[in-house]
Amino acid sequence: MIRKCLFPAAGYGTRFLPATKAMPKEMLPIVNKPLIQYAVEEARDAGLQHMAIVTGRGKRALEDHFDISYELEHQIRGTEKEKFLAGTRELIETCTFSYTRQVEMKGLGHAILSGRPLIGDEPFAVVLADDLCLNLQGDGVLAQMIKLYKQYRCSIVAIQEVPRDQTHKYGVIAGELIAEGVYRVSSMVEKPSPEDAPSNLAIIGRYILTPDIFDLIADTQPGKGGEIQITDALMKLAQDGCVLAYKFDGLRFDCGGAEGYLDATNFCYENLYLKGL
Ligand code: UTP
Helix, strand or coil: CCCEEEEECCCCCHHHCCCCCCCCHHHCEECCEEHHHHHHHHHHHCCCCEEEEEECCCCHHHHHHCCCCHHHHHHHCCCHHHHHHHHHHHHHHHCEEEEEECCCCCCHHHHHHHCHHHHCCCCEEEECCCEEEECCCCCCHHHHHHHHHHHHCCEEEEEEECCHHHHHHCEEEEEEEEECCEEEEEEEEECCCCCCCCCCEEEEEEEEECCCHHHHHHCCCCCHHHCCCHHHHHHHHHHCCCEEEEECCCEEEECCCHHHHHHHHHHHHHHHHCCCC
16 A cells, blocks of 8 residues: 655745755754654654655754764753653654755656656655645544545545635646546646636645656646646646545645745644644
8 A cells, every 4th residue: 555655855845945945845843843743743643654755865863863862862861851842753663764966957757757656656745845834623634535546546635715816826637527536536736826717626745656657747847937747747647637636624834935834833832832733
């Protein structure tokens, strides 16, 4: 079944400059925990144990975060503060982490292709850590998608309804509703203007992909913005009826920009941090 999760984390994070000049966007904290840790926890809670992270120049902090810090841990051993590292420690002990570098930042599709040596020939999940997804009422978004994969055995993209004037920020799908919240995708457009958008159903940063996607990405020419887009490669799979879109239960915060980041911070402070979760 699905064992591995790929985290493309090589982007420049230009919307968050200067904070992201020397620090990966995925290390930005939501209250006291970095975005990448929320993402890895979501994957672990969905039953995945192999975390494959695509990094780039200046992203060393990501590897250090999922490693033991002997000096620091020695310093706080036996104190009240030990509990703050317990969650991170548990991830290090229960999951395996592997890394590869995307040498040139040629887009999300290219970042996923860079992860191929870590994934191999099996279906896998993809999480964009700057899209923070939370479902306090039940299963996390990735766990919901994995359940769906077991039923349909197709690639799946997570979608969310967005206001029409926001479609230019997303990949947008067209499709037929086949079950509650599940669409069979017939078409996808990357960052369409509201007039060209086939719907207001926008793809967010959670995917389940079958391994045939790698060859399709390798054959994909740079699209919008000169980047190799995952939506262009997925479009080829969709033509064979093999892509589903899933309207998930839960909340999603776009933490790649200031507004979503602040909303996420306020939400997590009230609903998680103050409650000791
Ligand atoms: P974004 O579109 O948010 O781009 O990437 P970005 O560079 O991170 O941020 P801005 O727009 O400049 O502020 C979506 C996801 O894809 C990864 C990013 O790390 C992020 O998780 N990505 C993007 C790569 O890994 N490599 C790329 O070449 C581009």
